[in-house]
Amino acid sequence: MATISRRAQQMPPSPIRKLVPYAEAAKSKGIRVYHLNIGQPDIPTPKEMLDAYSNHGLQVLEYSHSGGIWEYRENLAAYYRQFGIQVTREQILVTTGGSEAIIFTMMTLMDPGDEVIIPEPFYTNYNGFAVEAGVRVVPITCKAEDGFRLPSDEAIRSRITSRTRAILICNPNNPTGYVYTDDELERLRRIVLEYDLFLIADEVYREFVYDGAVHRSVLTLEGLEDRTVVVDSVSKRYSACGARVGCLVTRNAEVLEAALKFGQARLSPPTLDQMAANAALQAPQSYLQEVIEEYRRRRDVVFDALSRIPGVFGLKPRGAFYTIVKLPVDDADAFATWLLRDFNDQGETIMLAPANGFYATPGLGKDEVRIAFVLNVDAMKRSMEILARALEQYPGRK
Amino acid sequence: MATISRRAQQMPPSPIRKLVPYAEAAKSKGIRVYHLNIGQPDIPTPKEMLDAYSNHGLQVLEYSHSGGIWEYRENLAAYYRQFGIQVTREQILVTTGGSEAIIFTMMTLMDPGDEVIIPEPFYTNYNGFAVEAGVRVVPITCKAEDGFRLPSDEAIRSRITSRTRAILICNPNNPTGYVYTDDELERLRRIVLEYDLFLIADEVYREFVYDGAVHRSVLTLEGLEDRTVVVDSVSKRYSACGARVGCLVTRNAEVLEAALKFGQARLSPPTLDQMAANAALQAPQSYLQEVIEEYRRRRDVVFDALSRIPGVFGLKPRGAFYTIVKLPVDDADAFATWLLRDFNDQGETIMLAPANGFYATPGLGKDEVRIAFVLNVDAMKRSMEILARALEQYPGRK
Numbered sequence: 001m002a003t004i005s006r007r008a009q010q011m012p013p014s015p016i017r018k019l020v021p022y023a024e025a026a027k028s029k030g031i032r033v034y035h036l037n038i039g040q041p042d043i044p045t046p047k048e049m050l051d052a053y054s055n056h057g058l059q060v061l062e063y064s065h066s067g068g069i070w071e072y073r074e075n076l077a078a079y080y081r082q083f084g085i086q087v088t089r090e091q092i093l094v095t096t097g098g099s100e101a102i103i104f105t106m107m108t109l110m111d112p113g114d115e116v117i118i119p120e121p122f123y124t125n126y127n128g129f130a131v132e133a134g135v136r137v138v139p140i141t142c143k144a145e146d147g148f149r150l151p152s153d154e155a156i157r158s159r160i161t162s163r164t165r166a167i168l169i170c171n172p173n174n175p176t177g178y179v180y181t182d183d184e185l186e187r188l189r190r191i192v193l194e195y196d197l198f199l200i201a202d203e204v205y206r207e208f209v210y211d212g213a214v215h216r217s218v219l220t221l222e223g224l225e226d227r228t229v230v231v232d233s234v235s236k237r238y239s240a241c242g243a244r245v246g247c248l249v250t251r252n253a254e255v256l257e258a259a260l261k262f263g264q265a266r267l268s269p270p271t272l273d274q275m276a277a278n279a280a281l282q283a284p285q286s287y288l289q290e291v292i293e294e295y296r297r298r299r300d301v302v303f304d305a306l307s308r309i310p311g312v313f314g315l316k317p318r319g320a321f322y323t324i325v326k327l328p329v330d331d332a333d334a335f336a337t338w339l340l341r342d343f344n345d346q347g348e349t350i351m352l353a354p355a356n357g358f359y360a361t362p363g364l365g366k367d368e369v370r371i372a373f374v375l376n377v378d379a380m381k382r383s384m385e386i387l388a389r390a391l392e393q394y395p396g397r398k
Numbered sequence: 399m400a401t402i403s404r405r406a407q408q409m410p411p412s413p414i415r416k417l418v419p420y421a422e423a424a425k426s427k428g429i430r431v432y433h434l435n436i437g438q439p440d441i442p443t444p445k446e447m448l449d450a451y452s453n454h455g456l457q458v459l460e461y462s463h464s465g466g467i468w469e470y471r472e473n474l475a476a477y478y479r480q481f482g483i484q485v486t487r488e489q490i491l492v493t494t495g496g497s498e499a500i501i502f503t504m505m506t507l508m509d510p511g512d513e514v515i516i517p518e519p520f521y522t523n524y525n526g527f528a529v530e531a532g533v534r535v536v537p538i539t540c541k542a543e544d545g546f547r548l549p550s551d552e553a554i555r556s557r558i559t560s561r562t563r564a565i566l567i568c569n570p571n572n573p574t575g576y577v578y579t580d581d582e583l584e585r586l587r588r589i590v591l592e593y594d595l596f597l598i599a600d601e602v603y604r605e606f607v608y609d610g611a612v613h614r615s616v617l618t619l620e621g622l623e624d625r626t627v628v629v630d631s632v633s634k635r636y637s638a639c640g641a642r643v644g645c646l647v648t649r650n651a652e653v654l655e656a657a658l659k660f661g662q663a664r665l666s667p668p669t670l671d672q673m674a675a676n677a678a679l680q681a682p683q684s685y686l687q688e689v690i691e692e693y694r695r696r697r698d699v700v701f702d703a704l705s706r707i708p709g710v711f712g713l714k715p716r717g718a719f720y721t722i723v724k725l726p727v728d729d730a731d732a733f734a735t736w737l738l739r740d741f742n743d744q745g746e747t748i749m750l751a752p753a754n755g756f757y758a759t760p761g762l763g764k765d766e767v768r769i770a771f772v773l774n775v776d777a778m779k780r781s782m783e784i785l786a787r788a789l790e791q792y793p794g795r796k
Contacts, residue, residue, distance in 0.1 A: 003652065004506055004507065004652055004653060004656040005505065005506060005507055005508050005509045005512070005563075005656075006509050007505055007508075007509050007510075008505065008506045008507075008656035008657075008659065008660075009656070011656070011659035011660060011663070012659075013659065013662075014662050040460055040461055041458070042458060043458065044457050044458055045456070045457065045458055045459045049459070050454070050456060050457075050459070053451045053452070053454055053670060054451070054452045054453070054454065055452070056448070056451050056452065058443070058448060059442050059443065059448075060439070060440060060441065060442055060443055060637055061443045061447070061448070061637070061638040061639065061640040061641055062438055062639055062640050063438055063639040063640050064640060096494050096642065096664075096668075097664065097665065099663065099664040099665060100664065103664075107403065107405055107406065107530060108402055108403060108406045109402065109403055109406075110403050110405075111403045111404050111405050112405075112510055112532060114403070125662075125663045125664075125665070128659070128660070128662070128663030129663060132505060132660065132663070134510060134532060165403075239458055239459070240459040241459065241460055241461040241665070241666070241669075242459040242460050242461050242462060242666065242668060242669025242670060243459055243668060243669075243670075244494065244642075244665075244666070244667065244668040244669075254401065254402055255402060258402040258403075258406035258407070258409070259406075261406065261409035261410075261411065261526070262406075262409060262526070262530065264411075264412050264523075264526070265409070265497065265523045265526030265527060265530070266494075266495065266497040266498065266501075266523075267495065267497060267523070267639070267642075268639070268640065268642070269642065270494075270640060270641060270642040270668045270671050271639075271640025271641075271642075272451060272640060272641075272670070272671070273668055273670070273671065
């Protein structure tokens, strides 16, 4: 009987897939569920961007250039220059979300059977893209107790084989909130040069740094001009996840040209969404400043609350809007299920993302969850109260 | 030195890639170029669709469900029922353009090294998607002199191997304009059952049939309920190529569920574009009727003109808005280049797509071009006049 491919069978399910029916059942019983499990912010999209859709003035909604609207690329180049990243519009390929930028990067740099090294825990969808590209993800483990710093050079070197083509970091990191230091980037720079690799950085959370942390783009690393690819997206920056506009940035002309061929096959990124993303670049500085300040407040509320829950361990992240937290439970998956299926506090509960799905090494992250700071301060505060009460009552508590 | 993957090197360039610099050079000399080479229609997008963007009313541009907005899927199911295609919203996966529907279908049904049989000439980007999926395209040749009918059962059977997983047709066909008959679909039905294959149909030109031709969806073929996948798109139907909204339709729940996992990895199709595509379904019947009538007029203008050019051979297509035409030249690629580089008629010329790029079998299509009826009647008329004069003057004429 004709059936689905092995590749499709290998596609990892979403880490929260098993929880969704329980969340739906809880809601159908009238229970309010606070979603701390997803990266869908509640922050308003900039007015400039929303207005661009309203005032489109188009008669025919045409394809754009396969590499993106030139004016948008021009303005993106100017945006990058604000961060000391010297790129031209020709070095930018607009993609359908950051997701497509990752797939294009993997397919451009790697053949089936090739390997990419990724610090774990990592954004789970990297696994799915790797399956699509036939690429093997080789994790290097970062530990909560080390604040998710990169492990030693030796630990990294030990994972490099003849099939290794690249190291991929997410910086600031989803799901840990970690911001890589200059020293760590310098270590990666040396290893990449030594082993003739590419360094890919998912920098979609570039602006989301707190407590004076400074994000440094891999595009500013000396000697790596031909070896760095940055993946970017407007999704989080402008709370515009539904626009599906991202980009791939590289100074390696051969890589950009090859990636463009994948872009030509799918014709173009969405046209009006690119026009809107272009308009978002005109949003005042105050927009992002306020958004970052809002995320910082939420983070502080979460960590203030977490620090008072016995047995809970997490380090205040300095970037992005996620954190990985160790809970006093044996199985965070079971706890997350219990929260939805068996628990509520005055008709309310929370949905968490069990962290094992963010690790490639089996068994890791079993007692950890990812919390996304995507709800307002009051909702985050109430969510932490629910978490505290739930841990008091959870029968599986350690 | 780190370099691009073999896969990226295998990605086929666009068939008109070599022509683009010549077209740009011609334009910079003030020459007007009529673009008959692309599938970008000049038809206005329905007002209902354009207004949906203007009146979005959103504050936060969120992800949609990875499988698409449920209300849109509900309305799509109703749309299909108008054609006697009985599907439910659960059998529809909204994709980022028809392109993504094809990639998801290939990845879901085929592993690297598997084969898909496609009648040639075919839409060139199938080649690119096949490279991405690691799938081998096995062509079955359809000939202009046979009106691009399917070849015999024996010719089809002879291309089936142990790695064949599916037959993919584009119906109505891009680039030939051919509309498959009930008899041909019945033949494919039997072969698919006999060899335990899937039948994939790209039906994005469903409505574009002329002269009383009737398009039949593979979803209506008996006994193939578990074996058919339809790829669809709003791009041509509503002249909304830039929306990047398509879908994959199948009654095979296992296939749909597997395809959704690819969809979950990339999070969601563009949200507002789906809302707009949903609004387009509310466009009055007269919109599509007028569009189809307009394409018919353009086709007639083209064929009326072509029939009077000595040495030119083409059959009036009964569907879509393309046609493959044999020209009295040895090398259509050279002719298309000459048109842009060396020729103009009163400051005007035309850009054609050489047809060899639409064939997988080397050497085929060398004296053929694809013409797209994407310009208005006057522009098409003038373009054919330019073609006639060019063929009179072309030094390489046979």
